[in-house]
Amino acid sequence: MFPIISFEWVWDMSHIVFMGGLWYALSVIGMGMTWCIIKAVVDTCQGNAAGHHH
Amino acid sequence: MDSALIPKGVKRCPLPKFAIGISAVGAVLLWGVFAMLLCWFKGLNQTNMNDYYGFALWIWADLAVIALGGGAFFTGFLKYVVGKDELKNIINYAVLIGFVCYSSALLILAIDIGQPLRGWFIFWHANVHSMLTEVAFCLSCYFGVLTIEYLPLIFENRQVDKVPFFHNLSHNMHEIMAVFAATGAFLSFFHQGSLGGVAGVLFGRPFAERSGLFIWPWTFFLFTWSAAACGPCFTLLITKMTEAITKKKLVKDNVVDLLAKIAGWMLFTYMVAKIADTVYWAMVTTPENGFAIGEFYSNWFYNYWWLAAELGTGAVAAIILVTRAGRHNKFSFVIALISAVICVCLNRWVMVLQVMAVPVMSFDTWALYYPSWQEVATTILPVAYGIILISISYRYLPIFPQEHELNSVE
Numbered sequence: 001m002f003p004i005i006s007f008e009w010v011w012d013m014s015h016i017v018f019m020g021g022l023w024y025a026l027s028v029i030g031m032g033m034t035w036c037i038i039k040a041v042v043d044t045c046q047g048n049a050a051g052h053h054h
Numbered sequence: 055m056d057s058a059l060i061p062k063g064v065k066r067c068p069l070p071k072f073a074i075g076i077s078a079v080g081a082v083l084l085w086g087v088f089a090m091l092l093c094w095f096k097g098l099n100q101t102n103m104n105d106y107y108g109f110a111l112w113i114w115a116d117l118a119v120i121a122l123g124g125g126a127f128f129t130g131f132l133k134y135v136v137g138k139d140e141l142k143n144i145i146n147y148a149v150l151i152g153f154v155c156y157s158s159a160l161l162i163l164a165i166d167i168g169q170p171l172r173g174w175f176i177f178w179h180a181n182v183h184s185m186l187t188e189v190a191f192c193l194s195c196y197f198g199v200l201t202i203e204y205l206p207l208i209f210e211n212r213q214v215d216k217v218p219f220f221h222n223l224s225h226n227m228h229e230i231m232a233v234f235a236a237t238g239a240f241l242s243f244f245h246q247g248s249l250g251g252v253a254g255v256l257f258g259r260p261f262a263e264r265s266g267l268f269i270w271p272w273t274f275f276l277f278t279w280s281a282a283a284c285g286p287c288f289t290l291l292i293t294k295m296t297e298a299i300t301k302k303k304l305v306k307d308n309v310v311d312l313l314a315k316i317a318g319w320m321l322f323t324y325m326v327a328k329i330a331d332t333v334y335w336a337m338v339t340t341p342e343n344g345f346a347i348g349e350f351y352s353n354w355f356y357n358y359w360w361l362a363a364e365l366g367t368g369a370v371a372a373i374i375l376v377t378r379a380g381r382h383n384k385f386s387f388v389i390a391l392i393s394a395v396i397c398v399c400l401n402r403w404v405m406v407l408q409v410m411a412v413p414v415m416s417f418d419t420w421a422l423y424y425p426s427w428q429e430v431a432t433t434i435l436p437v438a439y440g441i442i443l444i445s446i447s448y449r450y451l452p453i454f455p456q457e458h459e460l461n462s463v464e
Contacts, residue, residue, distance in 0.1 A: 006178070018180065021188075022177075022191045025192075029198055029199060029202065032230055036226040039222070039226045040222040040226050041219070043218075044218045048222070
């Protein structure tokens with residue numbers, strides 16, 4: 001699953017495409033949520049209330 | 055008693071009435087949970103599957119709910135990527151239905167793998183040559199996306215929204231929802247496709263095998279296409295059922311009409327492609343593999359009626375949904391939605407269960423499979439769970455933005 005750490009890892013096209021796709025998706029989701037949470041914490045500490053959004 | 059939790063300006067049934075309804079469905083849920091625990095503690099000997107018949111009722115249910123949950127990714131794609139802004143009035147419900155479908159699919163898989171404690175092996179010891187590994191990756195990631203899309207709805211509950219952090223978090227998540235929706239569409243395209251791709255590359259099962267484009271059999275594209283077409287139909291069908299049960303109008307007609315029209319054209323084009331694929335498979339692929347088409351339909355149970363039912367329901371739904379008169383007639387509209395749902399469920403049944411039933415060797419016989427009660431109970435379990443989650447969400451969360459306007463309460 002992880003390059004270098006995992007003993008089963010091989011630097012071939014299958015691993016790069018499969019695991020690359022997985023890590024790409026996880027990175028987008030992870031970074032997106034991290035940004036949302038950090039901004040919410042900052043906004044809350046500063047007392048900024050966001051407007052309603054639908 | 056729970057009025058402080060109910061969204062402002064809308065009316066809900068009294069709590070005791072709600073509790074009785076939930077308890078009735080909860081009894082069915084407990085039956086399913088009991089069967090699930092039997093499978094986990096005693097093992098897969100509780101099922102009627104064996105080494106010959108490894109893909110059974112659960113895999114059909116899995117593929118069916120994933121296809122029906124396709125309404126979430128396709129509606130999200132239409133709203134956030136294509137820019138069909140009217141769909142903001144139904145996207146919450148599509149997400150909720152998608153969340154129910156995908157969590158159900160993961161639950162069924164957790165029962166099906168026999169040893170759920172080893173579920174993480176599929177990530178850690180990934181077989182990078184398997185389409186099902188890709189399905190597992192995309193399914194898990196997309197369930198994460200659906201959770202992210204569902205969370206803001208929970209944060210918008212009247213009481214939760216009063217907490218500044220959750221209010222701000224919900225606002226921020228809405229702001230970048232297009233990124234999550236686009237990621238969801240990317241993931242869905244691949245896992246819906248790979249589920250079809252698995253059938254198409256079964257060289258040892260000529261009933262399923264298809265020709266294709268490069269490494270992708272045609273079933274790869276047909277599965278994605280059918281999910282994008284029939285998923286929104288399922289969302290609309292559940293919306294209509296919710297409106298009938300609550301005796302309220304929840305979504306304006308123009309929104310329903312837009313989604314139905316798009317789903318209709320997707321279904322129409324899918325049916326053209328599906329019929330072309332079936333004809334080529336029957337006339338070219340199957341004879342090349344040394345089979346006659348009639349051999350695949352020679353059983354008392356699996357006969358040509360299955361093919362006729364699948365193509366017929368799809369064609370009926372497509373023709374109704376692409377015509378304005380068909381969409382605007384309440385009766386024909388509901389018939390079309392039901393037909394579309396049946397069409398995709400039949401397709402998944404055929405591509406999973408009939409594939410396993412058709413004899414492959416000259417000395418083989420038809421392998422008919424009857425699920426055990428534990429399999430049936432665990433397949434009904436997600437239905438009960440879905441009804442409960444939808445009921446609770448409808449009661450306490452602002453699922454339908456137009457509900458207040460369409461049903462003003464003094």
